[in-house]
Amino acid sequence: MDTHKISAWISRQDQIDRYAIPVQRTIAKLFGAEGKAMKNVEQFLHGRWLGHPLHSILVHIPVGAWTLAAIFDLFGRNAATRGAADWAIGIGLVMAIPAMLTGSTDWYPYDNAAVRRIGFVHMCANWAAFILYGISLALRTGNDYFGALFTGSLAFACLLASGYLGGVLVYEKRVGVNHANEPEEEVQLNEFVPVILLANLVENTPVRLQVLENWIVVVKSRSRVFALADKCSHEGGDLSKGTVVAGCLECPWHATQFRLEDGQVVGGPGVFPQPVFDVAIEDGWVMVKAVRAVEPLRSSAPIVNQVSLM
Numbered sequence: 001m002d003t004h005k006i007s008a009w010i011s012r013q014d015q016i017d018r019y020a021i022p023v024q025r026t027i028a029k030l031f032g033a034e035g036k037a038m039k040n041v042e043q044f045l046h047g048r049w050l051g052h053p054l055h056s057i058l059v060h061i062p063v064g065a066w067t068l069a070a071i072f073d074l075f076g077r078n079a080a081t082r083g084a085a086d087w088a089i090g091i092g093l094v095m096a097i098p099a100m101l102t103g104s105t106d107w108y109p110y111d112n113a114a115v116r117r118i119g120f121v122h123m124c125a126n127w128a129a130f131i132l133y134g135i136s137l138a139l140r141t142g143n144d145y146f147g148a149l150f151t152g153s154l155a156f157a158c159l160l161a162s163g164y165l166g167g168v169l170v171y172e173k174r175v176g177v178n179h180a181n182e183p184e185e186e187v188q189l190n191e192f193v194p195v196i197l198l199a200n201l202v203e204n205t206p207v208r209l210q211v212l213e214n215w216i217v218v219v220k221s222r223s224r225v226f227a228l229a230d231k232c233s234h235e236g237g238d239l240s241k242g243t244v245v246a247g248c249l250e251c252p253w254h255a256t257q258f259r260l261e262d263g264q265v266v267g268g269p270g271v272f273p274q275p276v277f278d279v280a281i282e283d284g285w286v287m288v289k290a291v292r293a294v295e296p297l298r299s300s301a302p303i304v305n306q307v308s309l310m
C-alpha cells in the first residue's frame, strides 16, 4: 500500500487553505498580542525551556492511554476491564489538551503549503478523536456500552489517521527536526582557518561563507565577531539573510532568534540551539575553528580557495 499517495493528495488540496490559513492567523494573533506574557506562553509550548519540542513528548500520553482503552475494550469481558477502559479514556482526554495545544503552536508559523495542509488535517483528526472519545465516555457513564464501543472505535480510527499524518510531518516533511549542519563524522581541527578579512565585515551585517564542508554565517557586532552554522536549526532558513537584533541573529523565515554568543534560542518557534564556531582574529583575518568530515587540514596558511564570500 502506497501511503505516500494519501499525504501527497492532501498536500495538493488547496481548498484546505480556506480553513487552515485563518486558524494559523488566529493563533499568530493570539501569541502576537501585546505584552510579553503570551510570548512566554508560546515559548513554553514550543519547548524551548526543555531544548526539545514538547509536543513530541506529550503526544504519547493520550495515544498510549487510548490504545490501552482499545485493548481493554477488545478483550475486556468484566466490570474491571470496562472500568479500566473508562479511566484510560478519561486520562487520554485530559492529556490530549496540552498535546493539541503544543502541536498547534508548533504548526502555526509554517507557510509551506504541504505542511500547512497536512498539519491542518492532522489537527482535525485529533479533534475528531477527542470529541468522539468524549462522547464514548459519556455513553459509558450512561451505560450505553455498545454505543460507547462504536464511538470509541471511530475515535481510535481517527487517532491512527492522525498518527500517520503526524509521522508524515516529521519523517517526510521534517517538521520539528534539527536542520542545522551536522557533518556525520566530525573531526575538530586543532587550528583556526582564516575565512575573511576583518576589514571586510560591516557591523551587524551577516556574511555567508563556506569553510571546508560547512556553510557558516559570520557577524561582527559590538566589536566582536561571531560564527554560526548558516542553516537554521528550525527549518533550514538562511541565517545569513537574517537580521541582528539585540545580540541575536534572527532567522528570516520564522523569526527564531539565536544568541550570537552561544547559539542558544531566545525567541521564536525553534528549540534546537544553533551550532557555533570558535572565532579568533589574527593578522587582520577572522579565523574560525572549523569541523570537517575528512582528514583534518594541517596547513595554517590562508585557504583562499576554500573561502567564498557570497
Ligand code: FES
Pocket: 232, 233, 234, 235, 236, 237, 251, 252, 253, 254, 255, 256, 268, 269, 270
Ligand atoms: S527556519 Fe524557521 S525560524 Fe529559521
